[in-house]
Amino acid sequence: MTVINGYEQSDREQKLDILNLPSLEEQAKAIIPTGGFGYIVGGAEDNWTLRQNTKAFAHAQIVPKALSNIENPDLSTSIFGIPLKTPVMMAPAAAQGLAHSQGEKDTAKGVAAVGGLMSQSTYSSTSIADTQAAAPDAPQFFQLYMSKDWTFNESLLDEAKKAGAKAIILTVDATVDGYREADIINNFQFPIPMANLTKFSEGDGKGKGIGEIYASAAQKISEADVRRIAEYTDLPVIVKGIESPEDALRAIGAGAAGIYVSNHGGRELNGGPAAFDVLPAIAKAVNHQVPIIFDSGVRRGSHVFKALAAGADLVAFARPVIYGLALGGALGVQSVFEEIDHELAITMQLAGTQTIADVKHAPLTHFNYED
Structure with a gap:
């Protein structure tokens, strides 16, 4: 156990x-403060x-396809020409030092071990460079919470490019923090510095609540910001937080590559x-x-x-x-x-799908069961 600021x-x-x-x-609840x-x-x-x-x-x-003459399903796939051994990736998630002393560095190592894709948050416990260095041969994306200070945004994007990030994930659905009652009940403040905030101009995040952290973030995000980030980085920009077909098309029109x-x-x-x-209507x-x-909700x-x-x-998933x-x-x-991945391979076999491409063409039927 490591103790930082009493945490x-x-x-x-x-x-x-x-x-x-x-x-x-429940197992994690027993060991995380x-x-x-x-x-x-x-x-x-x-x-x-x-x-x-x-x-x-x-x-x-899932509609199973019988007599499909398959075995040993292949989970490999790719995105932006990046080969992956699994279609499951690590979603960007802040402050992983709350769970483990090595934080995002250990997450990156674990994701690399299965041939997956890591994405790291602006509000990571470890720096962009340190997270990348933990798994130097594995692909990583960087997620940006836009700041009101464009110089700060540029500094993060510069470091992400220097570290070899393959794409930028721009989060657009969190311009303010949601009303999280657990944090209020616990009077939660971040006990561990956020490395990307420490390096630049917005304090270190330590001793602040999530509302204070978000107060420095941009509350106004537009299509012009997608274009600006794409042009500045010359990297694919993926717009995160899309929940309607209209917003998806607007993002693509602004230059989103994902x-x-x-x-x-x-x-x-x-x-x-x-x-x-x-998801289906957006797709x-x-x-x-x-x-x-x-x-969201993948278990x-x-x-x-x-x-x-x-x-x-x-x-993608994060909490598990x-x-x-x-x-x-x-x-x-x-x-x-x-x-x-083991569960996915079993499902693919029983559904009669050999490859991820087959899964993408697999039929689903719809019925809203009661709880």
Whole structure:
């Protein structure tokens, strides 16, 4: 255990014996301090949208294809020409030092071990360069929370390019922080500095609540910002937080090279739709113009399958990975990805799909089951 400013961080480094990913939440709760755990697990208001994100996967059912003459499904895929061994990626998630002393560095190592794609947050516990250096041969994306200070944005984008980031994820659905009651109850303030804030001009994040952190972020984000970031970096810009076909097309028109369908895991606007429920209409509107990344509520291999069949090209998740990080460090992260890939491979076999391309063409049927 490492203690920083009175906050106890896990130092565990071990493979995990995982029954299923939902079971990790209670295990992680036992070792992550209350304030940190509340920040990680919590959603907005009464968590209605957070709960619906996972429940919504029951709105679509997989139609198995029998007599399909397949075995050993192939999970490999690619995005922007980057080869990947799994269609499951790490979503950008802030302050992973709340779960483990090595934070995003161990997450990057664990994701690299399975041949996956890592994305890191502006509000990471470790710097862009240090996270990349932890897994130097593995692809990473950088997620930008735009600041009101464009010089600060440029400094982050410059460092991301220098570190070899393959794309920029621009988050547009969090111009203010959602009303997160767990943080209020716990009077939560970040006990660990955020490396990217320390390096530049906005303080270090330590001792602040999430509302204070967001106060420095841009509340006004427009299509012009997408163009500006794309032109400044000459990297693909993926717009994250899209929940309607209209916004997807607007982002593409502004120069977005990718669409990221997400409601921020239910952490921002409570009362909005589950991300999976809006995915098919967005995919239909995008019509393969650019790749689509999807997250929010993913907990099973069958969820990954359904998201791919509904129009996603990659599927991301964060909370289960962070729980694995707390419980086992880089090896724990690796274990989480191996478990969801194992479940996905079983689903692909039983559904009669040999490749991820086959999954994308797999039929889904729809019926809204009662809870």
